[in-house]
Amino acid sequence: MFGCCVAGRLLQTNLQQVDESHAMFEVPHAESINHMCVFLLGTVPFPNGYGATVHFFWPGKGFQLLGMLSNDKPSAIFRLKGTFTSQTASEQAHPMFTAAAGFGVTTILWISIEPLSQISQQVSSLPSAVATRSAVAPDATVLAERIVKHLFNYISGFVTGGSVTEETTVPMGVIARWYGSFLAKAKAGGIGFLENQS
Known part of the structure; x- marks a missing residue:
């Protein structure tokens, strides 16, 4: 149902279904990501009244909301450059990402299918919320x-x-x-x- 592409890398379709409403991608070398695109593959639309929030596991910060997808907004590009934080010793054992010398950080892109009303409330707190409130550009x-x-x-x-x-x-x-x-x-x-x- 979903795909993701980190700028300069091959397309990822290796989605791991967690349960009926949650899925995730493992994203290697998170420290070198500048931009990431997340999109619907077009094979299965969201049920009426539903969409998805997109979260990224930031080492040192936990899961951070990036934005949303819906049938009306089937793709989104997120700028991640400059937001990577070096991990602390206590985070090295965290099961959601791994780090090894010379191999970089593998982290998680988390997708949660939710009612659009709940998504709107979450997304409205983002700094770029004004742009996300409407998929249509102003006249x-x-x-x-x-x-x-x-x-x-x-x-x-x-x-x-x-x-x-x-x-x-x-x-x-x-x-x-x-x-x-x-x-x-x-x-x-x-x-x-x-x-x-x-």
Whole structure:
């Protein structure tokens, strides 16, 4: 039902069924993973009203929720680079992953089939939750309006002595700083911050 692919590696279809609603992949060399894609194979859809949460066992952190899959969102790419933590001595004996000198860490990608209502509650706590709440991208005009509103609000903070008028002059350096800040926010967490504007 599921497949996963770590960037730069062969496709994994060696899913291990744990029970009716849980399955897992063993993922070798977790310390070198940058991105991972998890997807439905297309052979068996989820039952109506169900989807799956995707978790990754992080050495030193336990299971961490990455995101979700559903019939409407049958694949997802997760960025894992920079989140690997070296294991402590007490974790070396943990049965969920193994480490041996020169062989790297083998860890677990955990998939849990659950009602979509429960999945929505879990996924809403993720930093990129705004992007996950809807599988449909915002309309181009709505997005453009939000970006312009963000620029206007930013520039308004630099206006002295009153409100912004048609004659207000804005130095290009202010717009350049806004642009750099805007791109950094978008790269770090998507465009969800545009929805939080007053």
